[in-house]
Amino acid sequence: MIAFVIYKFILCAIVFGVSLGVAAYSTLWERKFSAILQDRVGPDKAGPWGLLQPLADGGKMFFKEEIIPTVSNKFLFILGPSLFMLTALMTGAVIPWGADLVIGGKTYSAQITDINIGVLYLLGVVSVGVYGVMIGGWASNNKYALLGAIRASSQMISYEIAMGISVIALVVTAGGTLSLREIVQQQDAGFANIVYQPLGFLIFFICALAETNRAPFDLPECESELVGGYHTEYSSMKLGLFLFAEYINMFISSAIMAAFYFGGYNFPFAAEFYNAIGLEAGSIWITLIGFGAFFTKIVIFICVFMWIRWTLPRFRYDQLMDLGWRILIPLSLLNLAITVGVEYLRGNINF
Amino acid sequence: MALQLTNRRKVVSNKEQSFSERLYLPGILKGMLITGSHIFKKSVTIRYPEQTRPVAPVYRGQHVLKRDENGAERCTACGMCAVACPAEAITMENAERKKGEEHLYREEKYASKYEINMLRCIFCGLCEEACPKEAIFLTDRIVDAEYERDDFVYGKDKLVEKIEKRIDVSKRQTIEVSEFKKVPGTKHNTLYDGKAIGKGKH
Ligand code: SF4
Ligand code: SF4
Numbered sequence: 001m002i003a004f005v006i007y008k009f010i011l012c013a014i015v016f017g018v019s020l021g022v023a024a025y026s027t028l029w030e031r032k033f034s035a036i037l038q039d040r041v042g043p044d045k046a047g048p049w050g051l052l053q054p055l056a057d058g059g060k061m062f063f064k065e066e067i068i069p070t071v072s073n074k075f076l077f078i079l080g081p082s083l084f085m086l087t088a089l090m091t092g093a094v095i096p097w098g099a100d101l102v103i104g105g106k107t108y109s110a111q112i113t114d115i116n117i118g119v120l121y122l123l124g125v126v127s128v129g130v131y132g133v134m135i136g137g138w139a140s141n142n143k144y145a146l147l148g149a150i151r152a153s154s155q156m157i158s159y160e161i162a163m164g165i166s167v168i169a170l171v172v173t174a175g176g177t178l179s180l181r182e183i184v185q186q187q188d189a190g191f192a193n194i195v196y197q198p199l200g201f202l203i204f205f206i207c208a209l210a211e212t213n214r215a216p217f218d219l220p221e222c223e224s225e226l227v228g229g230y231h232t233e234y235s236s237m238k239l240g241l242f243l244f245a246e247y248i249n250m251f252i253s254s255a256i257m258a259a260f261y262f263g264g265y266n267f268p269f270a271a272e273f274y275n276a277i278g279l280e281a282g283s284i285w286i287t288l289i290g291f292g293a294f295f296t297k298i299v300i301f302i303c304v305f306m307w308i309r310w311t312l313p314r315f316r317y318d319q320l321m322d323l324g325w326r327i328l329i330p331l332s333l334l335n336l337a338i339t340v341g342v343e344y345l346r347g348n349i350n351f
Numbered sequence: 352m353a354l355q356l357t358n359r360r361k362v363v364s365n366k367e368q369s370f371s372e373r374l375y376l377p378g379i380l381k382g383m384l385i386t387g388s389h390i391f392k393k394s395v396t397i398r399y400p401e402q403t404r405p406v407a408p409v410y411r412g413q414h415v416l417k418r419d420e421n422g423a424e425r426c427t428a429c430g431m432c433a434v435a436c437p438a439e440a441i442t443m444e445n446a447e448r449k450k451g452e453e454h455l456y457r458e459e460k461y462a463s464k465y466e467i468n469m470l471r472c473i474f475c476g477l478c479e480e481a482c483p484k485e486a487i488f489l490t491d492r493i494v495d496a497e498y499e500r501d502d503f504v505y506g507k508d509k510l511v512e513k514i515e516k517r518i519d520v521s522k523r524q525t526i527e528v529s530e531f532k533k534v535p536g537t538k539h540n541t542l543y544d545g546k547a548i549g550k551g552k553h
Pocket of ligand 1: 432436438439471472473474475476478479
């Protein structure tokens with residue numbers, strides 16, 4: 001029992017540490033990558049190649065003056081960013097980070113928890129994240145913040161529908177399982193889900209952009225209209241939490257996309273490769289190599305997120321809603337219908 | 352034909368978006384290819400304090416107050432530069448040279464205080480043009496950044512060149528300029544090397 005608790009605790013610590021670390025270095029890479037795309041150099045003064053920049057940024061955030069507007073609701077004002085950060089970190093719990101590990105005859109899975117409704121858990125937690133934004137924006141007692149929060153929540157809610165439907169189509173292809181571990185494992189045997197669900201992936205990807213409030217869907221914080229959007233009134237580390245949680249969300253979204261559609265910690269000819277270098281199932285090397293493959297996919301997705309951000313201007317708000325409700329939702333329904341039809345013809349489901 | 356008042360009329364296209372345009376995706380991909388192609392381009396950044404941009408030989412940057420060949424300050428506090436300055440950036444106070452200070456000041460009257468406000472200065476070079484004593488020149492040095500506005504008011508400590516570290520202004524004071532100044536009407540001027548020309552006594 002104690003061993004189990006310790007093992008889970010260590011795993012949690014690792015996942016949190018990795019999430020935070022990746023988020024921190026995403027901020028640096030975002031600046032570097034934007035610089036590369038714009039023929040600039042980017043931050044390079046703090047440490048070699050600017051590697052200490054995230055530390056400097058974090059330190060700066062801590063030392064900024066902390067302001068809580070007197071007209072705001074103090075409790076909710078603090079609750080907002082905390083909730084946003086909490087939900088961002090919670091999503092990491094159900095993601096299978098690597099293959100199972102056998103140490104001393106015992107199997108340890110590289111996943112904090114394999115609940116059989118993992119997909120629903122993800123969707124649920126992601127929607128709770130909206131409350132963080134909404135509460136924060138409302139408690140600020142500021143028009144811009146409120147408008148930003150309303151935009152953020154309506155955007156998140158609208159895109160969650162299309163996202164949910166495309167995930168249902170994915171679950172149908174995956175044989176009806178809602179466990180992320182099984183979804184990843186069944187891709188090990190056959191092809192990655194992207195082969196079966198290209199349209200579903202596209203919809204999911206667009207919705208993930210909108211869910212993480214990143215360009216071209218960064219209307220909740222569009223500076224030209226709303227000053228800072230829902231975090232206008234925030235300063236110091238509370239602002240830091242909002243900004244940081246966004247990067248964690250980006251990391252987790254990339255992880256989910258890699259797990260759902262690109263086989264997670266699998267890679268083509270993984271079994272043959274492990275055989276060729278003589279690794280047995282359960283070896284720590286398999287877990288590590290698998291994690292490496294997973295991580296590579298995540299990093300590629302993060303780069304694509306940034307690439308899009310530094311390419312596209314922001315949508316207009318009516319275009320955003322139009323895209324969500326009149327294009328993506330019908331498309332995802334179509335995708336679901338086709339998926340169910342094909343699976344029925346293949347005899348995988350019967351009514 | 353409708354009455355046409357000017358020929359600057361322009362027909363603006365207001366055509367419906369085509370299907371592929373409404374899909375956004377082709378346009379997005381095209382845009383991403385454009386930005387993506389910049390990954391392989393060289394950055395144009397000049398890392399300023401370590402690298403400097405090459406400037407023209409006659410670049411007008413931070414001023415210097417010259418000393419003559421004996422190390423005495425050339426400026427005689429005549430105020431011509433301050434009068435010429437369109438930005439009113441120059442102020443000065445004068446003082447009379449005492450006995451025994453001949454090695455410090457070239458003329459009988461000198462500037463005891465000489466200040467240029469680098470925030471007001473527009474680096475036009477008119478002060479240099481106006482100076483009858485060839486005392487002030489602009490150089491290719493760049494005025495440093497400061498934290499306080501007051502620090503931009505440069506006094507004599509920053510403006511007068513150090514005896515052991517003379518500042519070369521020959522790039523701005525070319526032979527041609529010196530020759531030009533020999534022309535009657537501009538002959539009140541002296542050559543940069545300090546040789547008096549014309550009939551004026553300095
Ligand atoms: S360069 Fe022009 S603006 Fe500057 S001090 Fe000389 S005359 Fe004035
Ligand atoms: S710098 Fe030249 S113009 Fe200005 S006060 Fe001195 S001598 Fe006169």
